Amino acid sequence: MHSELTEWWNGISLRSKITGVTVMLLTLGLLVAGVGTMTYLRTYLLQEVNTKIAAVGADITDAMDSACSTTKLAAPFYVAMVNSSGEITCDNSYSASEKPVISKATLPHVISNGDTFTLTDAARDTNWQSAGFVVGGGHFVVVVSYNLTETDGTIGHFALIFLFFSLTVVVLGGALTRLLVTSTFAPLREVEETAARFAAGDFSQRLERGPRNTEVGRLNDSLNTMLGRIDAAFADRAKNIEQMRRFVGDASHELRTPLVSVRGYAELYRMGALGTQEEVAQAMERIEKEAIRMGELVGDLLELARIDEAKPLNLTAVDLVPLAHDAALDAMASAPERRVTVVVTEPIRATASAIEADRALDAAVAGAPRTASMATRPIALAGATLSRLARRPRKAAPLAVQTLVPVDREQHVDAIVLAEENKIRQVITNLMGNALRFTEPDSPIEIGVTVDERDDVAILSVIDHGEGIPPQIREKIFQRFWRADSSRNRDTGGSGLGLAIVASIVASHKGSVDVVDTAGGGSTFRVRLPLLHETPRSAALHS
Template sequence: AGIGTQSFLRPQLIAVQDTELRQMLENPKAVLVPGADTSALQCVDVTEASPRFYVAILNGEGSVLCDNLGARGKPLTLHTPTILPSAAQQNIGVTFSIAADEGPEWRAVVMPISSNQGNQPAGTLLIASSTASVNQTMARFALVFSGFGIAVLLLGAALTRILVTNTFAPLAEVEQTALEISKGDFSKRIMVSSPHTEVGHLGQSLNVMLDHIDTSFEERVHTIEQMRRFISDAGHELRTPLVSVRGYAEMYRHGWLTESEQLDQAMERIEKEAIRMGVLVDDLLALARLDERRPLERTPLHLNALASDAALGTHAQAPDREVTVTTDDAEPVVTGDENKVRQVMTNLIGNALRYSPDGSPIEIRVASDAESGTASFEIIDHGEGIPEQVRTKIFDRFWRADTSRNRETGGSGLGLSIVHSIVAAHGGTVSAHETPGGGATFRVMLPVRSA
C-alpha cells in the first residue's frame, strides 16, 4: 500500500511543481530582479534573480548566456540542454527535466525573448525549480508511513499476544486441573468462562467426562461396599443355620439325645434350618441372576388377571385370610417377564402374610394412569406397618425393619431386595406406604405397554 501510494503521490507533486512553473511564464517578473523589463531582458536581471529558482538566458544558438548560479552561494552544475529560440517558441509551457551533477533533478520551462528590432525571438528565458522539495516530501511520507507501519506491526503483535494469551489461558487451567486430577483429586472441575468458544466446548466436555468418571468411582466404591456388606451378611445368614445343624449333630454323636422325643425335635429343627438355608441360597442365586441383567422374556401382561391369580394362590396358602381384589376397568396391560412379575406379587403377599396378624384381610388393588403412562398394583395389609424413616431401607439386602421381623418368621431378608431388582429391570418403581388405619402398602408402578 505504501509503495502504491508513493508511486501515485510523486507524479502528483511533480504536476503541482510544473503548474507553478507554467504560472511563472505568465509573469516572469516574480523570479527576476525587481524592476526587470521582460521585453528587454539583460543579464543583470537574471544573475541577481531569486536563488529559489534557476533562471538563465539562452542566446540565439541555444547556449547559456548568463544565469543566477553565482547567487546561490553553493556550487551547482546543471546540464542545461541546447534550446533554440524557435524550439522555445513551439514548446511554451512544456515542462522538462534538467539533470545536475549532484542532488536532485530540476524541472524547467522555457519561453522565447523578443529582440528590440521586432517580434522575432532573440533568445530564450529558462526558469527551473529543484525537485528537492518533492523528494523531501516523499522522504517524510516514507518515514511517516514506515513509522506508522512499525507502530501497526507492534500494536498488532501486542494485540495478538494478548488475544492468544487470553484465548489459551483456559488451556493452562485445563492443564492444571488435569495435573490435580492425576494426583487423585477427582473433585476438580474446569471453570468455563467462555462456553461458546472451542476451548469452552473442550472444558465443558472434560467436565462432563469428569462427572462420569467421578460418578463411576462413587458407584464403584458404593458397589464394593455393598458387596462387602452383602458377603458379610450372607456369611452370617448361612452360618446361623449351619451352626444349629452342627450343634444338633454333635448332640446326637455324643449320645445326648437319648429319648425319642428329643431326637424327633432335633431332626425337625435340622430340617427347618436346611429348608431356610435352601431358601436363602435360592434367593441369593435369584439376586445374582438379576445383577447380571440378563434380557427379560417380555410378553403382554394383564395386571387384572395376574392380581386375580395371586388372590387364588393366597387363598390356597392361607385359607383363614380374606383376600380382596380391586381391578381397573381400563384393563391395564404392561410388557414384562410373567414369571418375574408373578414373583414380585408372591413376595409382597408373602411379606404381608408374614407381618400381619392371622386372620387379618389382605387387599390387591390394580390401577392405571393414562397421563403418566403407568399402571400399578398395590399389596395392602393391616399389620404393624413400617416406620417412615426406614421405608427406603427395607429394600436393602438382609435389612429387617425391626426385631419382630426375625429369623423365626422364615424370611431370608432378601425378598424385598428381589422385588426391587425385578421392578427396576422392568423400568418401574416400588415403594412402601402407610395403610390408612394401620398396616403397610407396597405399590409397584410399571410402564404401560405402548400401542
C-alpha cells in the same frame, strides 16, 4: 520442519498467541496504511511540481526571443537549452553541483515535448523532476527541472511521524491486548486451579457462577455440572463398594451357614452316626432346606446379573388384573390361613385433585368415604366385599381359602401396560413374598389395581397390615444388598435382593415403585407402569 513448527506453536500459551496475532495484525495494517498514504502523498506532490514545470515551460516557449536570455529569467527552476546533439548551449546560473546532469542518455526524454522525467545531479543524491519543451523550430529543446529535495523532505518527515505513531499504536495495542486477555482469562486460571484441586482429591471444589450471557459463565456452569456429576459418581462408587462389601459379608455368611450344615450332616452320615431311619430322614430334610436357601440366593444373584446386562425386553400387552388374581391364588395356596383380596377400583380421572386421588387409592383398602367428584367402588373382590373387609378386625382368626371371583368384563378396568409378563409376575411375587414374610400368619393382604388417568399410569398395589416400615429406611429398602435386619437372622430376613430386583425390573419398564403407610397400620407398595394405548383390549387380556 512442519512438525517442529507445529510443536513450537502448540507450546505457546493462549495469551501469548492472541497478543502476538493482535500485534502482527496491527503492524500489517499500519504498514499497508503507511505505504498507501506515502504513495498517494508522493504522487500528489509530484503532480503539483509537474503543474509548476508545465507553467514555466509554457511561459518560456511563448515569450522566447532569445533562448539563452530567457533561461536567465527562470530561477528558481533550472532551465537549460539543449541542441539536437544533446549538448547544453546555455542554462541559468546554477553551479555544477546544483544542477541535474543532461547527457545523450536523456535525449529521448528531452525530445519528448512536455513529458516529465527524473534526473539526478552529479553526486546522485538529489533528484530533479524535469520536462522538455521544443523551441526554435525543433532545433532546440528547453529542459525545465525542479529540485525534489523539499518534496522528498516532506515525504520523509511524514514517514517519520507515521512511523512514530504506528510504533505507539502497536505497543499500546499489544499492551492493552495482553491486559485484556489476562483479565479475561482470569476465570480460566480459576478453572485450572479448581480442576487441579479436584484432581488432588478435594471433590467439593466448585467454580463461581458467572454471567450466563458470557462464554466463561456458561463454561463455569457446565464445569460445575460436570464436577457435580463426577462427585456424585465417586460418592455412588464409594457407596456401592460399601454395599458390595456388606453384601459379600452377608452372602458369605448366608452361604457358609448352609454349607457347614450340609457338610456336617454329610459327615455324620458318612461316619455312620445317624443310626436310625428317622435320624437319616431328618438330616436329609435339613440338607434339602439348606440347599433350597442357597438356590434362592444364587437365583437372586443371577436375576440381578441378567437385569444389569440390559438385554432387550420381550414386551407385550399385559393386563395387570389377571396377574393380580394369579398372585392372590398362589399366595393363598402357599399360606391357606391368609385372606388375600384383589381390589379393582375405578380409574382416577384426569380432573381429580391430589386429595381426591389419595382418597380413591385409600378407599380400596380402608373404606375411605367417597366424594362427589371421585366415586371409588370395588369392581371385583376375592373372598369378601369391600364393606366387610373394612369392618373386619385386623387380627382375625384364620380364614378358609377363598375362591377368586373373575372380573366382570362389563366393569373391567383397562390396566394394560407394555411389559414382559414374566418380569411383572416376578415383581408381584417378590412383593407378595415380602408381605407374607413380615406380617402375622392371619393378617390379610390386598392386591389393588387401578388406573391414574392424570399421570397416564396403571397402579398395582400390594397392601399389608403388619408393623409398617419406618420412614427413615423407605428409600434404602430398594437398594441392593440392604436388609433392615442386620443380624442376618434367616427367619426374619432374606439376602436383601428381593426389593432391589423389584426396583430394577420396574425401572427397566420406565415405571416407579414406592412404599407408603397403609391406613390403620401396615405398608403399601405401589408400582406405577405407563399405560399402553391404542391396543385392542382383547389382545391384552390373559386368562
